[in-house]
Amino acid sequence: EEQLLESGGGLVQPGGSLRLCCAASGFTFSSYAMGWVRQAPGKGLEWVSTISGSGSGGSTYYADSVKGRFTISRDDSKNTLFMQMNSLRAEDTAVYYCAKFGAYGGSWGQGTLVTVSS
Amino acid sequence: EIVMTQSPGTLSVSPGERATLSCRASQSVSSNLAWYRQKRGQAPRLLVYGASTRATGIPARYSGSGSGTEFTLTISSLQSEDFAVYYCQQYLNWPRTFGQGTKLEIK
Numbered sequence: 001e002e003q004l005l006e007s008g009g010g011l012v013q014p015g016g017s018l019r020l021c022c023a024a025s026g027f028t029f030s031s032y033a034m035g036w037v038r039q040a041p042g043k044g045l046e047w048v049s050t051i052s053g054s055g056s057g058g059s060t061y062y063a064d065s066v067k068g069r070f071t072i073s074r075d076d077s078k079n080t081l082f083m084q085m086n087s088l089r090a091e092d093t094a095v096y097y098c099a100k101f102g103a104y105g106g107s108w109g110q111g112t113l114v115t116v117s118s
Numbered sequence: 119e120i121v122m123t124q125s126p127g128t129l130s131v132s133p134g135e136r137a138t139l140s141c142r143a144s145q146s147v148s149s150n151l152a153w154y155r156q157k158r159g160q161a162p163r164l165l166v167y168g169a170s171t172r173a174t175g176i177p178a179r180y181s182g183s184g185s186g187t188e189f190t191l192t193i194s195s196l197q198s199e200d201f202a203v204y205y206c207q208q209y210l211n212w213p214r215t216f217g218q219g220t221k222l223e224i225k
Binding site for chain 1: 150152154156160161162163164167173205207209212213214215216217218219
């Protein structure tokens, strides 16, 4: 069974940083593009970032709203996906979902809440 | 950026009846369209990809259709688990973009 487990969310002040992690199991992690999708409280889904599988060069893609502030990465030896989030803003407050997400989201984690507030 | 627009915003349907949800793209996405269902407090779940291919484990009462800019998700004979929020998403281009969602509620 495919499983994705996010961690690293929490309360951070505006301008601060946070690192999200996503531990994957049940599939060949290195073969798949992975991504992050977020959902602000009471709002819809917003794609944030995707990193291709290592066989595809590990290319990265970002939404304009986070470009230059967020960095996606992966450690295939540990089956783990990361999102380094810097210069956080109030509008980054959301549940962040890890997903198998190249073209579309095939499997999803349960999400981790990030709250940006002073 | 491709803008995805879903209609209606809220759809009220009785259990056992059929629901039809619409999604429109601001430019052609061919068949690069996925549908998701999100129950309250849960992560989204993939229902359909390629506009019409059901994902693994999705029952046959879910059917997707359309291509280009107009897409439909039809749910026949609604069951309790079907009352949720539904999103469409295009994957022709970056950035990947979602519709704003359709809430399917019990009438």
